[in-house]
Amino acid sequence: MRAYLLTGYGAVADNVRLAEMPDPRAAAGEVVIDIHAASLNPIDFKLVHGALKRISKYKLPRPIGFDASGVVTSVGPGASKFRPGDAVYVRASRDTIGTFAEQIALPEKLVAPKPAAISHAEAASLPLVGLTTLQGFGRAGARAGQRILIHAGSGGVGSFAVQYAKHLKLHVTSTTSSRNADFVKSLGADRVIAYDRDNYLEQGGGYDIVYDTLGGAFTVDAFKVVKRGGVVISLSGPPDRDFARREGAGLVVRIAVWLMGRKVYAASAAAGAAYVWFFTESNGDQLRDIAALVDCGAIKPVIDREFAFEQLPEALAYLEAGRARGKVVLKVR
Numbered sequence: 001m002r003a004y005l006l007t008g009y010g011a012v013a014d015n016v017r018l019a020e021m022p023d024p025r026a027a028a029g030e031v032v033i034d035i036h037a038a039s040l041n042p043i044d045f046k047l048v049h050g051a052l053k054r055i056s057k058y059k060l061p062r063p064i065g066f067d068a069s070g071v072v073t074s075v076g077p078g079a080s081k082f083r084p085g086d087a088v089y090v091r092a093s094r095d096t097i098g099t100f101a102e103q104i105a106l107p108e109k110l111v112a113p114k115p116a117a118i119s120h121a122e123a124a125s126l127p128l129v130g131l132t133t134l135q136g137f138g139r140a141g142a143r144a145g146q147r148i149l150i151h152a153g154s155g156g157v158g159s160f161a162v163q164y165a166k167h168l169k170l171h172v173t174s175t176t177s178s179r180n181a182d183f184v185k186s187l188g189a190d191r192v193i194a195y196d197r198d199n200y201l202e203q204g205g206g207y208d209i210v211y212d213t214l215g216g217a218f219t220v221d222a223f224k225v226v227k228r229g230g231v232v233i234s235l236s237g238p239p240d241r242d243f244a245r246r247e248g249a250g251l252v253v254r255i256a257v258w259l260m261g262r263k264v265y266a267a268s269a270a271a272g273a274a275y276v277w278f279f280t281e282s283n284g285d286q287l288r289d290i291a292a293l294v295d296c297g298a299i300k301p302v303i304d305r306e307f308a309f310e311q312l313p314e315a316l317a318y319l320e321a322g323r324a325r326g327k328v329v330l331k332v333r
């Protein structure tokens with residue numbers, strides 16, 4: 001089979017190459033998936049640039065890619081949830097990444113049946129952004145009637161999060177550029193603030209939850225618009241201090257995490273609102289919940305652009321430009 005390998009850290013052009021590899025075999029508890037489509041996430045290019053170097057000590061060269069949809073071709077000893085021929089989708093864990101490939105062997109607990117009514121390309125677009133949103137909203141205790149600000153409602157995460165928040169009956173305000181304002185409205189947002197026309201900090205606050213997909217100044221500023229007792233969930237801000245401990249990070253990383261978070265923790269304390277940062281976990285059971293949301297029409301996949309398998313470097317560059325409307329997909333078959 002062919003698979004993209006990460007060979008070092010730095011520019012995609014120098015460190016990602018397509019290689020011929022032995023077909024994977026299903027070990028105990030695993031299934032082998034013939035991949036039909038994979039989707040890209042910013043973590044993929046960040047990983048190439050070295051973002052996970054300190055916490056995931058990958059042995060290089062190694063395959064990369066988190067999201068996939070495909071068909072089970074074989075089942076390992078003790079694996080009982082799937083049979084050859086089953087259409088499935090998955091988000092690989094940090095230790096098992098490798099979906100930018102023609103096949104992958106993965107623990108069956110990470111895998112779920114593909115939503116029936118959608119294509120492999122659409123199914124591949126959902127796992128990472130869907131799991132991120134279910135887990136983030138779960139940590140925030142999101143519930144009907146609350147007011148949420150979702151930054152970048154037009155992006156991969158945002159386009160899922162806006163739909164999911166409406167499904168949970170929250171009142172949704174979302175930021176995007178004016179080019180994407182109608183699109184984000186069409187996903188269900190009650191109010192869209194176009195950042196090239198209006199400053200969201202001057203458009204009222206009092207949100208129960210701020211879903212910070214942007215990081216940087218947006219993380220600190222979230223505490224200007226969240227209400228006392230509210231929650232800022234950040235995907236891109238500084239890791240929370242507990243994260244470094246959970247990861248078993250050494251002293252240098254823990255000090256770095258502490259320093260990175262200083263301004264955010266000060267803002268959180270002053271606003272009387274919680275700061276939650278997390279790294280998405282793979283979870284086959286939650287993918288079953290997401291499939292049910294797709295099957296009942298609550299979530300519609302949003303694909304911006306599909307690239308041929310041979311075009312992964314171009315697809316990563318396109319995503320890294322930061323203008324994707326929904327998800328970027330790699331067609332493997």
Ligand SMILES: NC(=O)c1ccc[n+]([C@@H]2O[C@H](COP(=O)([O-])OP(=O)(O)OC[C@H]3O[C@@H](n4cnc5c(N)ncnc54)[C@H](OP(=O)(O)O)[C@@H]3O)[C@@H](O)[C@H]2O)c1
Pocket residue numbers: 041042043046128129132151152153154155156157158175176177178179180195213214234235236278279280319322323324325326
């Ligand atoms: N911690 C975790 O486990 C985790 C999980 C998932 C994602 N993430 C992170 O979350 C971030 C978002 O991921 P993604 O997949 O949604 O990225 P993405 O799809 O690349 O986001 C692109 C979108 O962002 C919008 N955008 C850019 N600047 C904006 C601004 N100033 N205000 C409002 N919208 C803006 C763009 O809209 P316009 O073109 O209209 O500007 C575009 O639609 C990434 O940094 C990713 O690494 C972290």
